[in-house]
Amino acid sequence: MVAAAITEGLGLLLLVPLMIIVGLAPGQFSGNRIVLAVNDAAGQLGLSLNLSLVVIVFVVLVSLRQIIVYSSSRLIEDTRINYVAKLRKELFEALGATRWGKLSGSQLVQFGQVMLMDCWRVGDAAQSLFRITSGVILLAANVVVAILLSPALALIVLVSISVLTLVFSNRFAAVQVQGTRITRVQNEVYRVVENFVDNLRVAKMAGAESRMQDEFATTVDALSAEYSGFVREAAATRMALQIAGAVGVGVFLLVAMNVFGSSGPELLLLVFISARLIPHIAALNQYAHQLLYSLPAFVHASEALELCRQNPDHGDNQMPLKKPEKAIELRDVTVFAPDDSSKRLIDDVTLKVRIGEVIAIVGPSGAGKSTLADSLAGLLQPHSGSIHLDGIQLDETRLAAWRMQVGYVPQAAVLLRDTVRQNLTFLLRNLPSPEEMDRAMRCAEITDVVKGMAQGLDTRIDRREGVLSGGERQRIALARELLRSPHLLILDEATNALDIDNEARVLGNLRRDYPSMTIVLITHRPTTIADVDRVVFINHGRLSSVTPIEQVIPDQDLPKENIRHA
16 A cells, blocks of 8 residues: 555656646756755656656556555455455354354344345445545555645645645534434344345245235335435545536646745646545545445344353363263252343242163143253353252353253254255264264164155255255254264254154153253153153243152142252
C-alpha cells in the first residue's frame, strides 16, 4: 500500500517537468524545487532531462504502481479468504470445546448461521478495513504532492476533505443499523429454510407447503428489500459525493485564481490532483459503508466465540480415569436450565447405579429423564451436588475422560450424509476388526438390513430420510456406540421406532453380548422395562421412587411414595 502511494506520488510529481518540456508551462517551474530535484537526479545518472526520459520514467512508474496495486488486491482478497476460513475453523473448534450444558438448541442454530452466512460478511469487513487503510495512504500521497506544489492551496484541499467527511459521516450510524437489520433477516431466512426442510413431510401431509412457501417468500423479499436499501444508500452517497466534489473543484478553481492569483499551469496541475481526490474520497466512503454494514455480523460471530470461551469444557486437561467396577452415583445433584437459573431440571437427586445393572428411567414428558441421563453421562456438570465413580468424585478434570467411557443413543438418530461404514466408524480412533464390526451389527439387529443394500456397508445414506426406516437408523446409531465398547450405555427412547419383537431381541442381545455393560433406558413403553433390574420413577425433576422390577406393575401410575435413595 505504501509502495503504491509512493509510485503514485512520484508519477504526479513527474507531471511538472513533463509540462515544462512539452511547452504547457514555459518558465513557470524553472526554479521549482521539484524540477531541480528531478534534473539533479538525472544528472547524477549521467542523463539529460528530456521528453523521452520523462515519458519512460512516467510509464515505468505507472506500470510499477499497477503491478503493486494488483499484488495488493490479490493480497487483500487472499487475506479475506484465509481470515474467513480461520474464523470458521476457530468457531468449529470452539463449539466442540464448549460445555454441553451451555449449548441450547437455539445457540447451536446460531453457530450454523454464523459459520454459513455471517463469516463471509466478517470477511467483507476485514477487506473493507484493508481498503480503507490503503485508500487513506493513497489520499495522503496526493495531499503531499499538493503541499509540495502549493502549501496554501493544499490547505484548502485538506479543509474540503474534512468538510466532506463531516457532511457524509452522519449516514454511518444509519448504515450500521441497516447492517443489523440484514443480520436479523438473514437469520430469519435460515430459520424458515431449516423449518421447511425438517417439516416437509408433515407439511405435505397437511397440504401446508404453500403456507410455508409464502413465509419463505415473505422473508426473502424482506431480505431483498434490505439489500436494495443498502445498495441505494451507497449509490446515493456516491452520487452526492461526486456532485459535492465537482462543486468543490469549482470553488477551489475560483479561490485559487481570484484569491491566490495562481497561474494557469500551476492551477491546472492542482485542479488535476483535486479531481483525482474525489474518486479516492468516494471509494473510502464506500468502504466505510461496507465496513459498518458488516460489523453486526462481526458482533454476532464474536458473541458466539465469547460464549464458548466463557464456558470451556476442560477436555484438554482431562485426568486418566479407570473403568468403574462398583457403582456410578449421583449425590444430591441439582441442575438448572441453561437459560433460566430459577428452573430446576433435576432437583436434589440421589441415585446409585451398580455396574452391570440395567435400569429404566420412567416419567412424564419434561420430568427430567434426559437431564438425569446427561448427568450420569458427564455431559452436564451439577450446579450443586456431585457425581462419583466407585466413590471418586467426578470433577471437571475427569468429565471428558468419563464421557469417553459412555455411549449415548438418542431418540432422533441423526446420521452422517455418508456411507453406512463411515456412520458406524467415524467416532473411532482406530478402525474395528471384522469380528468387532459383526458383533456390534448383530447385537443391534442391523446385519441383514445392511446385507440387503445394493452396496452393503458402502451404501450412502442421508441424515434424516432416505433408504432407511426410523428403526433402522436407530439400530445403526446403536451399533455405532457399541463399537466404542462403552462401560455405560444410555438409550434415550432409542428403540421406540422398533416393533416390540425387534426391540426385545435388541435388548436381549445387549444382555447376552455385553453382560458387564451398565445400561440406562429412558422409555415410556411397559414392554421395554420388562427385563430391567430396577425402575427409576422421576417427576418434576425429583425421584419419586427407585423400584425393583419385581414390584413394578407395567401399567401402574407413577408411585406417590416419598423420595427413596438407592
